[in-house]
Amino acid sequence: MLPEQLMALRRADLKTSIVLIVLSSLMIIESFNFPLTDSYAGVTNAWYVSPALFPILIASILLVCGVALFLKAMVFVKSHAGTASSKESAESWGRFFLLVSLIAGQVYGWVPIVDFALSAFLFLFLFIFSFYSDDISIQKKTLWLWSTLSIVLIIISQFFTPSEEGRFLLDWLVVGVIGVILLLTKGWAKQTQTDKAWRSSWKAALIVTVIACPVFRLGMLVPLPTEGLVIEKMVDAKYAVRDMWRGK
Amino acid sequence: MDIMSSFSVFGGTLLSLLSSPSNIILLIGASFAGIIFGALPGLTATLGVALLTTLTYGMDVNTALIALLGLYVGAIYGGSYPAILINIPGTAAAAATSLDGYPLALKGQGGRALGLTTTASLIGTLMGILVLVIAAPWVAKMALQFTSFEFFLLALFGILISGTLTSPDLVIKGWIAGLLGLAVSTIGRDPLQFFPRFTFDMPNLDQGLEVVPVLIGAFGIPQVIRALRNKESLGAMQDFGRILPEWSTLFRNRKNISRSSMIGIGIGAVPGIGEDIAGWVSYGAAKNTSSHPETFGTGEPEGIIASETANNACIGGALIPLLTLGIPGSPPAAMLLGALMLHGITPGPMIVVEDPDFLIEVTAILVLCSIAMWVNGMFLAKQVVKVLSIPAPIFLPVVTLMCILGSYALGLNIFNLYMMVLVGLIAYFLGEMQYPISPLVIGVILGPMADENLRRALMVSEGSLMPFLERPVSILLLLVIVLVLLSKVPQYQLVKAWLMKKLGFDSNKVTGA
Incomplete structure (x- = not known):
């Protein structure tokens, strides 16, 4: 050392x-x-x-x-009073704060209130894109965007108890946010010439979400933390297919 | 149980497990997943076992053990792939393998190196199993004589020795980590009177912290943060040809294999220290006893065989204290303990009384797992290598999502997720400040055992501490604990050196310095 x-x-x-x-x-x-x-x-x-x-x-x-x-x-x-201390670079701290924001934001902000499939997709997409693109400007923008959204969700879950309709409305709102973020990040990717990373990120996020959610919810019968717009429809679809199969 | 009936249970378990195609698929799948977990830098055997524990919740015990042990054995072996092919050990256990594995791959003999590690790992695991099956019943029988005094000291010994041997910086940091684990274990209602301790009127803390989310947080989150923050990059992938077992080289190394197996088993049996230390010690021993130590580090097969035999032999060694005393021998074994408890099995001396066949069943499952590892290693290496090409920024976010799902799925409680992140961040900072994480985790697991047995012991002795000094095993454990503590005190080293000088021993000659 x-x-x-x-x-x-x-x-x-x-x-x-x-x-x-x-x-x-x-x-x-x-x-x-x-x-x-x-x-x-x-x-x-x-x-x-x-x-x-x-x-x-x-x-x-x-x-x-x-x-x-x-x-x-x-x-x-x-x-050893004369010896200086080594310091981590600002870039390294930036990556650290982004990582903490992504993980803590997902757990404290998104998971308790947003449909798990939607939050998992967005979490994975932004997580993969910000690190796979390996661009500081993208990482900074992602940090602010994700932190702001997560704080808003924490405030909503702490101070309001949304009704069933309210939760569905929130899920639809998140669908809109996902669309906006996808377009926004596509613009960032063009500016920084990281289009390939953007494409790989949304594909990987989608594949993992599409596999993980049904495996846990339908295969292992583990209820997911929040079930709303996507997960509930997925479960309904399973029972509809099962009933059709049984000829009901 | 006599030898014949043990063999019949062993054979019966093998047959019943192999008669189910789903078990065979699970065995091969878990072993393959383990190899991938071991091979991907940033993932470890402990994290693999932690995440898989959630998936085995609905399975019966034997099926769950096939999955968990298959992954454990595979992951310890899997670390050798990137160590040989890209000079980055997939797990700390394979760090010593890269010293000679990568130079061999640079010479165009990557396939040969992988063949040697695969077969050495198989032999190491089988040797570990052999010692496990011979030693475990004896240890368990002896442990049946233990009372609360011994169990308290045993828990203390496990935490202390783990803290002493795994600390990368000051020894005191290892002890602090263990004590922090013990402190965390006191959260919740106490095991005797159910009095709420440090719960701060939060109902979620009443039952204490769930072990599995704590373990996932402690081992998973720091790995993800560390790998992505430090942008750990990989070396250029080396080509490898056909993978061959090369029996002649292994036969020439029979002494090396025997010695490495014994080192691995011995280190595995010591609570809390695991495969990484076994690999290094064995590599060092092979180099010191070799007739050509200068060739080590340049692609010497002896070095690869030594480290890979030892780290896999460590598995059997780590299971000895786990199954007979309820004290995990290595970090993945600590996770395995959590998984067994989840399935309603409490490892410890009573297991030979309550379920006499259990040890033999575990042995049979381990044999199958080591064979599955060998088959996967010999025939599916090319597929494993393909996985290595997945960039860390893609697979680590997926691992994070699995950590979230795994922590939630066990208790279906979002509070577990909050704790997982909190523990993960604390573990990350502790790791950055060179505190070992294994003693912390072992402290969390052994805390309730230490607490309950200390009070039970004092109740029996009516508050007297004398029985600690009157019972033979208790005295032995106390002596070891005191010696471990003293050995780290500088004044003790000075007194020891002075005594050695007085007695006519040259300490420099003794240590070989």
């Missing part, structure tokens, strides 16, 4: 150790709110039956380790 990298690591250790010290202290304080003596299987009012015993033990050792790490890191940082 280069000296700059080691210095960056030890500086990070300093911060982590503080987090650990705070976390373990809070854990100990919270554990003291649990019954400190308890009774079980004939043993009455004994400290060793307490549900606080194990958390206090673990948090105390964690606290000691946190302090040890802090001291170790502090000694290193002080003795």
